[in-house]
Amino acid sequence: MADTYDLVILGSGPGGYVAAIRASQLGLKVAIVERERLGGICLNWGCIPTKALLRTSEIYHYMQNAESYGLKADNIGFDLAKVVDRSRKVAGQLNAGVKGLMKKNKVTVVEGVGTVTAKGKLSVKQGDKTVELEAKTIIVATGARARDLPFAKADGKTIWTYRHAMVPTEMPTKLLVIGSGAIGVEFASFYNDMGADVTIVEMLPRILPVEDEEVSAFMDKALTKQGIKLLTGTGLEGLAPSGNGVTAKIKHKDGKVTEETFSHAIVAIGIVPNTENIGLEALGVETDRGHIKTDGYGRTNVDGIWAIGDVTGAPWLAHKASHEGIIAVEKIAGGSPHQMDKANIPGCTYSRPQVASVGMTEAKAKEAGYELKVGKFPFIGNGKAIALGEAEGFVKTVFDAKTGELLGAHMVGAEVTELIQGYVVARQLETTEAELMETVFAHPTLSEMMHESVLGAYGRSIHY
Incomplete structure (x- = not known):
């Protein structure tokens, strides 16, 4: 017999777990389904651990420039394994914190791979076992994953996504970063400060293309001054493992194609929403290029099915997901929240x-x-x-x-x-x-x- 709830949330990222807590505060009986780790990508593989890495590179930069503050620092170096370990411990601490919040707020956590089987019904696969859940309302908060290059899938060895770039087993010597959005620029900044020779390739005319043009121009000069090579208006026509590294075919502004070898490449060209194989197609939930279409409260076109966070489209930001979660559950609980105003969502890039x-x-x-x-x-x-x-x-x-x-x-x-x-x-x-x-x-x-x-x-x- 299925366990019954007022609300079941599929996904426990910053949208899902925040929505679960607020729903519990409003008196709803809530369950949250998670296939990996509580906190989702942001907490475990995104926002938080990357900031831990960037803090390390910031301190390393200050140590290298100690003399300008009247200080002395000799024989400066780093232990890459310890740098990564600190980042993972920070993520682990916060993951444990989310577990505590779920318990404190009496949210039932169901581990496994969830699928919406009908309106108000979910199946959660836990190895050889399947758990059935029923709910008056379901919120889809399954997030997104890194987009691969169509001609070069990440292998975790020399071609990385953000997940690989956060847990390197070796320090890149010559790094190619493909894409100059926030993720690309942050990793370029981290690895450059840690001593790698970094090149950024961007198809659009300027880096950080969603930012104000004056900001982009300033960042272009600042990163170039730091030694990062910026190739804007430039495409990538090929990327393939080559010896101990990768060879990239780069199409420049003038149309000329050159080949260059790098020790590693990070692909930071956007995300793909996790909407496949979770039962949405059978229910007729409308999507746009894979992203679930919702109104200003998170409602889909199917009664009883709501969606929040990266799975609903840009901006792909943790704080946007959290706020969408609050709005959705307050509406579900009978309240009158304001609809999401995306114009008031701040964007941040934690580079140097x-x-x-x-x-x-x-x-x-x-x-x-x-x-x-x-x-x-x-x-x-x-x-x-x-x-x-x-x-x-x-x-x-x-x-x-x-x-x-x-x-x-x-x-x-x-x-x-x-x-x-x-x-x-x-x-x-x-x-x-x-x-x-x-x-x-x-x-x-x-x-x-x-x-x-x-x-x-x-x-x-x-x-x-």
């Missing part, structure tokens, strides 16, 4: 320097027909940034000249992934330039640059 943004780029705002006021303030004008030895970067704000609405904010530099939340809150509260100008910012802080950028949009900057 960091990149963060929310809302429209200047170009997108112009395309939309807005008359703009744009402010920009450099890190070199900020006392805290100079004191930290992090004086490269800028903060940019884009306003509607007629209403004062904050249309977008774009940052590049030290700790901007923390600073961006100030602008996210401002947009959520529908703040105008007037409130931001009258806000008192602590001194000395990096956040003062946010204030100065706003003032600069209206010709009132004090320190620049």
Whole structure:
């Protein structure tokens, strides 16, 4: 006989487990089905362990530049196995934390491979055993996986996806990174700081193509200065194992095709939603290029089937998945949550320097027909940034000249992934330039640059 619940969630990533906790808080009887590890890709193989690696490379960079801070550090080196081990321990600690949260919130965890067999019914395969579940509502939160090159599947030896790049058994000497989105740039930054010779290939005209053009241009110069070779407007026509490495056929802007050998390659060209073989086709759940189509609350076209997170499409971000989970379960429980507003979802890249943004780029705002006021303030004008030895970067704000609405904010530099939340809150509260100008910012802080950028949009900057 099937176990019965108010809600069953398929997938325990940052969308699934957060939705489970909120549903339990709202009084629903909840089960969550997971085929691998609680916390999903983000916690175990994405957001968290990569930040642990990037923290290591950041410290290593500071050690190599200790003299600029009046310090001495001799015989600097690293143990790759210990670097990876620290990252895995961080992921393991948080995985254990999610297990504790499930127990605390009385969420039933069902381990195994889940399939939706009918509306309100799931089968979970646990080796030779099958467990049947029934629920009034099912949320699909199965996430996504790395996209392979059609002509060169990752082998884990010399051709890597992000999962392989997080647990290297050897340090690349000459690394090719294919794709310059957040994942590609983060790994390029990590391996470059750890001593690899890094090349990034990007088909589009600029790196970090979803960011503001000025941010992309700044990052191009910053990464090039660090020694990373950037090939934009460049395609990859072939990639194959060759000896102890890989040989890449690279088509340059001028149409010329060259061959170059690398010790390793990381494929970072996007993701594929995990929608296959989970029973959606038989139920008639509508998809778009594999992504489940939903409304602003997470409802699909099939009654009783909801979906959240990467499986529903861009932006493919953990915090977007979590918020979608909250909205969905509050709606399921009879509440009246606001629909998801993707324009208020911040994007962050944890490279060196960091990149963060929310809302429209200047170009997108112009395309939309807005008359703009744009402010920009450099890190070199900020006392805290100079004191930290992090004086490269800028903060940019884009306003509607007629209403004062904050249309977008774009940052590049030290700790901007923390600073961006100030602008996210401002947009959520529908703040105008007037409130931001009258806000008192602590001194000395990096956040003062946010204030100065706003003032600069209206010709009132004090320190620049």
